[in-house]
Amino acid sequence: xxxNHLKNIGLMITGLSLIFGVSTxxxxxxxxDIPNPPKTTDxxxxxxxxxxxxxxxxxxxxxxxxNTQFSFKLFSEIxxxxxxxxxxxxPVSVAIALTMxxxxxxxxxxxxxxxxxxxxxxxxxxxxxxxxxxxxxxxxLDNPQIKIALANSLWAKQEISFPSEFLKNNTDFYGTQITQxxxxxxxxxxxxxxxxxxxxxxxxxxxxxKIDPSSVLYLINALxxxxxxxxxxxxxxxxxxxxxxxxxxxxxxxMMSQKEWFPYYETSDFQAISLPYSGGRFSLYVFLxxxxxxxxxxxxxxxxxxxxKWMNSFTxxxxxxxxxxxxxxxxxxxxxxxxxxGMEIAFTDxxxxxxxxxxxxxxxIGEVKHKTFVAVNEEGxxxxxxTSVGIRxxxxxxxxxxxxxxxxxxxxxxxxxxxxxxxxxFMGSILEPK
Numbered sequence: 001x002x003x004n005h006l007k008n009i010g011l012m013i014t015g016l017s018l019i020f021g022v023s024t025x026x027x028x029x030x031x032x033d034i035p036n037p038p039k040t041t042d043x044x045x046x047x048x049x050x051x052x053x054x055x056x057x058x059x060x061x062x063x064x065x066x067n068t069q070f071s072f073k074l075f076s077e078i079x080x081x082x083x084x085x086x087x088x089x090x091p092v093s094v095a096i097a098l099t100m101x102x103x104x105x106x107x108x109x110x111x112x113x114x115x116x117x118x119x120x121x122x123x124x125x126x127x128x129x130x131x132x133x134x135x136x137x138x139x140x141l142d143n144p145q146i147k148i149a150l151a152n153s154l155w156a157k158q159e160i161s162f163p164s165e166f167l168k169n170n171t172d173f174y175g176t177q178i179t180q181x182x183x184x185x186x187x188x189x190x191x192x193x194x195x196x197x198x199x200x201x202x203x204x205x206x207x208x209x210k211i212d213p214s215s216v217l218y219l220i221n222a223l224x225x226x227x228x229x230x231x232x233x234x235x236x237x238x239x240x241x242x243x244x245x246x247x248x249x250x251x252x253x254x255m256m257s258q259k260e261w262f263p264y265y266e267t268s269d270f271q272a273i274s275l276p277y278s279g280g281r282f283s284l285y286v287f288l289x290x291x292x293x294x295x296x297x298x299x300x301x302x303x304x305x306x307x308x309k310w311m312n313s314f315t316x317x318x319x320x321x322x323x324x325x326x327x328x329x330x331x332x333x334x335x336x337x338x339x340x341x342g343m344e345i346a347f348t349d350x351x352x353x354x355x356x357x358x359x360x361x362x363x364x365i366g367e368v369k370h371k372t373f374v375a376v377n378e379e380g381x382x383x384x385x386x387t388s389v390g391i392r393x394x395x396x397x398x399x400x401x402x403x404x405x406x407x408x409x410x411x412x413x414x415x416x417x418x419x420x421x422x423x424x425x426f427m428g429s430i431l432e433p434k
Contacts, residue, residue, distance in 0.1 A: 049150065049175070054172045074091055089427060097219055104356025148225045177195075223425065237258065259320045263317075320403070321408075327375040330372045335365075
């Protein structure tokens with residue numbers, strides 16, 4: 001197997017979150033405070049991630065609680081609108097991009113965003129410091145087998161002046177790359193999309209179709225994650241198996257299989273397993289409703305309280321997991337979703353973003369766009385096997401009398417979680433593996 005192939009196999013998840021086209025009908029003011037766009041290169045995996053300049057050593061638990069509550073609110077609202085299709089989102093990416101925007105809000109708009117993001121008990125300074133600590137924790141991994149990149153950027157219309165405090169908060173706490181662009185130039189769209197492509201290692205190549213004439217600012221968060229399994233699946237064990245699509249019939253899918261000791265949890269309604277990546281800090285969680293239930297009924301149980309209880313209920317148990325190999329791309333507009341969650345004022349001419357641009361009234365959010373890509377397969381990198389062997393030297397837990405069998409042959413819920421901080425990086429419902 002050649003080295004280039006080794007670099008591409010394994011589990012790869014990438015996510016690109018939000019774009020805010022903040023529009024105005026007023027005459028712009030003049031600014032020379034923002035640098036010109038950086039030169040881009042045609043490198044399919046060159047990230048320009050910058051660590052926050054200010055990062056406390058610990059993450060405020062209030063932020064993790066707020067992010068968890070927001071994650072399930074967001075996912076539940078998306079499910080209402082798109083319950084009949086595969087969904088895969090990055091709630092932490094959405095939350096970070098919205099929080100960057102929150103730094104520019106005032107008055108009723110700020111209050112509405114705080115309610116939506118569950119930030120009512122966190123002041124702005126504490127919030128920014130906590131996000132800086134979280135971003136730093138994710139980027140400063142001590143495991144060379146895991147690649148994670150979280151990058152923020154702010155693309156400003158050339159003629160608009162933005163308050164120094166708003167820009168400073170974004171650079172100091174979020175490591176935001178701030179760039180001034182001529183939005184009338186058709187190549188400006190390409191410049192932003194090229195940055196997106198670089199931050200996601202080529203997995204998402206476009207987030208902007210065109211720049212609206214009234215747009216003055218784009219805030220973008222990009223999240224990329226790639227990791228090998230702690231215990232990789234054998235390709236020889238992957239077999240074609242029937243996957244049940246409910247009232248839409250069945251289809252044959254490549255079903256990966258592995259017998260091992262895993263963190264496992266089961267109730268009368270579902271089976272759940274935690275599949276750790278190299279080092280164990282991150283895991284893929286899979287929740288499979290019992291045959292007497294379904295994913296829609298399970299989704300009613302997806303609450304922050306239940307999630308915390310479930311996370312504390314996993315115990316190591318020997319068993320067999322059969323999981324479909326799958327790959328999907330997902331795209332959605334979050335405008336209506338965020339309006340339903342209480343942020344409607346931010347999308348209207350009554351919005352108050354005076355801390356974002358004091359001399360440019362009538363700013364409001366024009367578009368919130370979210371794109372993700374996910375691919376799950378059997379393999380890891382060559383180095384992952386070494387890590388896997390090293391980790392297996394830990395002591396074996398007590399054996400349980402009855403091994404479990406979990407065959408994921410129908411719709412399921414899945415999440416990528418940072419077990420160290422409790423942050424949910426990605427979550428989704430898979431109705432049909434592709």
